[in-house]
Amino acid sequence: MKTLKTILKRVEPPHWWAGMGLKKLQLLFYGNNISEYNITCSSGLKILQVSQTENSNYLFVTLDASEIEGGTYSFTFQKENFPDFTIPYEFKERSGNSANRTSFDSSDVFYLLMPDRFANANPRINSVKQLIEKVNPNDLHGRHGGDIQGIINNLDYLKDLGITTLWSTPLCENNSSTGSYHGYAQTDVYNIDARLGSLADYKNLSKELHKRGMKLVIDYVTNHWGSEHWLIKDLPCKDWLNQWKHFTNTIHKTTSLFDTNASVFDKDQHEKGWFVSTMPDLNQRNPLVLNYLIQNAIWWIEEVNLDGIRVDTFTYNYKEAAVKWLEAIQNEYPNLNIIGEVWLHNSAQLAYWQKDSKIGEMASYNSQLPCVTDFPLHNALQDIFYSKHRKLKDLESLYETFVNDFFYPNPQGLMRFLENHDTQRFNTQCGGDLDAYKIALTVICTVRGIPQLYYGSEIGMQGDKNNGDGDIRHEFPGGWAKHKQNAFLPPTANKGRNVYQESFHAFTKKLLNWRKDNRTVHYGNFLHFVSVDHVYVYFRYLDEEKRVMVIINNSKTKKILALKKFAEGLNGSKTGNEILSDQVLDLSTELSMPARTPYIIELT
Template sequence: MLRFTLFLFTFFVVTSQSLYSQNRIERMEPPNWWVGMVSEDLEIMVYGKNIGLCEIRLEKYDGVVLKEVKKVQNSNYVFISLTIAPQTVPGNLVFTLNSEKEAQVDFTYPLLKREGNKQHTVGFSSADMVYLITPDRFANGNTSNDNVNGFADKVNRKDKGGRHGGDIQGIINHLGYLSDMGFTSLWINPTLENAMPKNSYHGYAITDFYKVDPRFGSNELYKVMVKKAKEKGLTVIMDMVANHIGLKHWWMKDLPSQDWINQWPEYTETNHRKSIILDPYAAAVDRKTFFDGWFVPTMPDLNQKNQELATYLIQNAIWWIEYSGISGIRMDTYPYPDMEFMNDWSKAISEEYPLFTIVGEEWSTNPNQVAYWQQGKKNYNNYESHLKSVMDFPLQSALVNSLNSEKTWASSWIELYETLAQDYVYADPNQLMIFSDNHDMSRMYTQLNEDFDLYKLALVYLATTRGIPQLYYGTEILMTNPGTDDHGIIRSDFPGGWENDAISAFTGLGLSLKQKEAQEFVKKLLNWRKGAAVVHDGALKHFAPKNKEEVYVLFRYNDQKKIMVVLNKNTKSVRVDLSTYKEVLGEELIGTDILSDVKIKEASELTIKARSAMIIAVE
């Protein structure tokens, strides 16, 4: 195995001549904080040449106490630990640096007033329809930032793995389209700096946790996007990464300490065996490899057991919530970081913002593994999570499998039915994020072998079952990745997002008739769902598909409203005897099919067309 030379770690040897003449503060992170936060604790990472060899004092400031100046292995870092009382007024803290060789130097740190009532920020919920965007591939709103000096990865739309130029301004320019389509929340793949030499467009190799990548825009523009989205009835979910960084992160040139990242004598990749988390027989070496192994050589694995790093990551998430006004976080690879850290991270955020929502990625088709991470779950090892939402990979897999399967002795709907029937393992199944597809898997239309009827059945199910539904950009116009599962192709450019595109999903220019039909279908379905409170939080009851029958029926209901959802996979029309559903319907059905606008009067049976769905608002 090749020796992984990255892990050679050097520290500064400081002589008396170099003490403070070189002293300069290059970074303070977080760059600011706010008064009136729920937590009174703040720890500032200060980075500068030999700063750890200086004495640091805080000038008197009412309400602020300097608890500790933490020195670490690398003398270029100190961690200043403060307590900020609730009634502290905004202003600038003044710190002094002293050394024996140089005159006293002052530096300031801003404490700001909180804007509005961000502590009451309401997160996303089952009332939302989430639209997932890979920003580099959605729309290019500002061509002047396509290439930026100092960033090696240049725009090349012909390179499937390269940067294509999409940016935050492109999202802002099309907020009206997204709102009109019926979406209410935007999950945006990471926009923080990825100063990697190539393949940096996806955003998951972060090189600066406090800076939006200039090829996407700026911190200020991200904040503007959140504000303008809210004006259009859209909230923003920020994609975050706590497990790893990019190899070109500024830390990697000068690590605070050797244990800042998970070090190995030779490069060691994670085994991806997430089952060990629940496995009572798991070997210690397997657990260590899972948690501490790297994803790839270009993504160093962070060691969240280092207390200063853990605090840094927690504060970073809180800083972005407070600064930008986002309404949710999607945490990448949730099970991979240290488990106790992830608990502390989610707990700290929920204590600061009780109504905020975090969804964690646990890519497993086993409901027991997904359920383990949700808040309120009673786990055999007493692990108590503070994570409100988890991504429902089991239901996504079951939906696709059921739609693609042929009936045998039993209905092909059975896998989907039985997966939903396992909701008893979840603390709150209505808080799970359900989805058609995402940036890491083949497009839904491809998964369904480009069968338009199955595509519509899938969308109806996602719009009406329990949970928080999410669609990937381009799902509404049948984007595909035929013949390949290459991520660069899956994340192809959204048509119309670039000047002079021959096809535009925003205007309809050049779309095929089927694409236009799909777009209109999605628009009608989502805008209906937006006002259908019974789907957001009503009770759910489904009926077991009968052997060899290809009809699946479920109901959403509360004291005021009731809807009946009928999904027919048969290649011919089917008559459905409504007496089977009398415990919910009563003796007869009166209502309107939302999709066709057809009224149903005093029916005892229902005819549903081949390979189609009905959403009946029951009267």
């Protein structure tokens, strides 16, 4: 005799909330021939539509969610010659002011980490029976055992460093046979990967961050899932995915989506090609798929009390569907900020993808994406400080990066970074040069936009992407009991940071904690001067706030700056407090700048 468990295997979303802005809720019922059943609901629910697909194991039911009250309701399934069965479905009471939650902005500093490589607090879940890949710390590209509790245990370290916002790579189940640690080939987007912890752990991470006045951003993947995703292994319909006769890789040409001369062939292969063979491309033209993705993102925001979203591979989506996805989330949470990964190196092309872009408007497109990743600035910094240059490069490319700010509708909506989980480690690129790190970090913390730090940057961590992605994703020293040295601890503690690590950490901490309370740097206007002879000078200013002058000397020699040139930025100030060296400077006539040094001067 078939039991309820053998008939109905999944209901998604697993629950919902009363009082949401989303007026129509699409429920997915999955089970053996579930579409052969008639479905009715209890009083208080109204079914608007029942949709069947070519796979009889699915039933999509659309509810009128406009006036639902909190409580537990029921769905009854009936089939001739089979016993009826009834299941409960809960609509939770929505937390107060959820719709108007605040989010991140340019006052924040992001910390990006990979949970599997950050800290291992619970070795008992390093490997679990139901998930294929087991822990293998000796494999650079295998699972190492970091978990959510490991992140929670080190939140005080992050707060002390000056971090305000945590961005973790995806935490949902990734039941792949290899390479599952990174999380981008998800196999169940309503469950936390059991090797990282549980939903309760994730909610506790959010709670502990908020207790410390910090924020949590989810890494969301709209473009693809893993090939082992339960739903992909039993597709509701063939057009749930972008299908090809033979495996077809994306051509990774985002430009084809706005190139007026692009062939349909190239555009289709970029947009519909699979990211890799193990990451099937979702067909967001299918309204069932798009609704699923919209509701799933909202579910995580509401369930975990999230403060924002980072969208992976944003420019690989069907771009019209991406707009609908963003609009639905923004309608639910008008103040929620969202950053999209836009891996483009040209400022005009990057600007096309930002909300209200004039460049996008010329192409009859508005992405609705508030924030984008500033790869032009990243590229300039990595190139300027590349240790294998025969001589120090001038700062002209840095200056020229900001010259192009007129392309962006909102330059403050750019995420700036030295490195991330997909790029070369900056401290490898610059050969472990502390002076280069100080200058580059000063730049990303004092120019417009949202700075992002990658875990380990602050202790000088290195790794070579040429050896594979695993080499830029090493374990954070001290995150595992086996580690002989603990970089989470100060150098005065037993096994604490060594001299090299502390030199990076002390500078990072001082800079980030100064930035945390400086409105001028958060929101101020930007004024810069043409870089000359390895020296670049710029100002941040707001009405009735202290002006900030930043001087970068990337020369191997001391420079004497005649300050008359910078009168427009100095605005009459004759002295200033240099916050990195804790000295008061005379700015009346000229200033001596030490070699390979950044200055941040609060004008007085």
